[in-house]
Amino acid sequence: MLNAIDKQVLKEVADLEGIPKGAYNIRKNGALLGREVSANINIETNEKGDGIIIDIKPGTVNESVHIPVILSKAGLHDTVYNTFIVGEGSDVTIIAGCGIHCGGKESEGHSGIHEFQIKAGAKVKYVEKHIAIGAGTGRRILNPTTKVFMAENAQAEMELTQLGGVDEAKRFNDAKIGAGSVLLITERVMTEGNQTAESRNEIELAGTDSKTNIVSRSVIKGDSAQDFYVNLTASARCYGHIECDAIIMDNGINQTVPALRALHPDAELTHEASIGKIANDQLMKLMSLGLDYNAAVNRIIQGFLR
Amino acid sequence: MLELKDISFRTPESGAGTQSPADRTIIQDLSFTFEPGSFYAITGPNGSGKTTLAKLIMGINELTSGSIIFNGSDISNLSIHERSNAGIVYGFQHPARFKGTTFRDLLSIAAGSDDEDKLVEIISRVGVCSLDFLDKSVDSKLSGGEIKKIELATVIAKNPKVAIYDEPDTGIDLWTIGPMVELLKREQKDNKTTTIVVSHNKAFLEAADTLLLIREGKIGYSGDLAGALPILEDLSVCTFNELCRGEDNAQCYR
């Protein structure tokens, strides 16, 4: 049921060599391609029929669920609303992501809204990779949204990656972090050519002793542009840190705007932001170990986006 | 054999406008020959030009005049990586801090291989770095001593013919200095590495076959440690005399 293009996309997006183990839901060109549930992880289409509900039973540990999206139909702009209910005390990995294969002149796009309800004491790792491949000239557009609601003492680690191929990306991350909960977000974006990518983040440290660390790594090549905004709001005693680094190559442009807002006297919020070319001392070091200029640049970028 | 022939390095004086091309000479007509397989220590006051000299040899700084001959060929116009691949490697006084790049990355670039066994073998040969450093990110979180150990290991991993270490002992604890000297001696002996150590540390000055004293961009002395001692003593004499001798100033401000 998977053709060669599907397989290539799945490999790039989810590191899958075919159908995954455990629970999964594969969506292709706006329709269901395959679904498997497990004893602890149920997946069903939502009432409106515009997405799925992934329901993870309380106490489910060491399980994973794959929900990749394949887009290979010219002119299609697919929108979904998926809800993840991560039950109390569970510990799971969710592999999402969208791969566009563009073969023609028409644009293709996917807008995925992922809502997470992370219950008390749950631990979730969410890995989302966006790619676009194919020889077509149509614009490839990806507009992901994540909405995260964390109860008490939960942990969520979100890795959001887009390394090339996507012409236009508008991301929105919205999170509300409950007492004692920890949210870690790492976003890695590489753009080139005339691509644009924008990421907006509204993060609220809502409960006592909630924590967050938001890391953004951007590489901006060619004539591309990337903008990164974070509004970090603290409404309780909490700790939050934002770290955004952008490396500009060629004629890339970047705007990085980290904003901190403390609405509680015991809030501790910090940020570091940098925009610049590859550091000269890093280049000198790798060249003094035998790499030529271009190889040194590649290694530094590779490490930076890892 | 590494020959420095009348090398000079000048930079535009900072603050000087474009109209006044007042250049500052940092290395001045310096000539010296490093014999293969020998151990050299370079010392001298802060700002005398030791790091600049090392960077000229590595190709990080460009010669203003003069030439550098390595094993018979003129390397003055070779780029950094070409010199490195010809066998000259420099360990930085202030090593670069990366984001994301790990010690494993640096070692495998230097060794030209990412084979696990090979990397482990290098680390145990170097000794001063623990194995759990391997997947550490070489970033600003490393302590001053840790990053210097990593820097040293990456130089050794490249198996250089000429290794230049710029103050390898900065931030290194008392228990590691001895083993570090031993390590460089062993590398010199086993691999015939021409070893050049920039240092103010007695342990390295004593380990060297030849000591070079750099003063104001020139070689003030070269020879054995015994011969250098009177000059080193002399250098330690207070040079702030004129300042302190003022009429009302009974106190030393140094």
Ligand SMILES: Nc1ncnc2c1ncn2[C@@H]1O[C@H](COP(=O)(O)OP(=O)(O)OP(=O)(O)O)[C@@H](O)[C@H]1O
């Ligand atoms: N690229 C440069 N441009 C301008 N000035 C420089 C440059 N490189 C070095 N200098 C100056 O040259 C002098 C010698 O510097 P260098 O770093 O070689 O000293 P050093 O002997 O290694 O000192 P230390 O013992 O403190 O490491 C210093 O005054 C420094 O400010």
Ligand SMILES: [Mg+2]
């Ligand atoms: Mg120096």
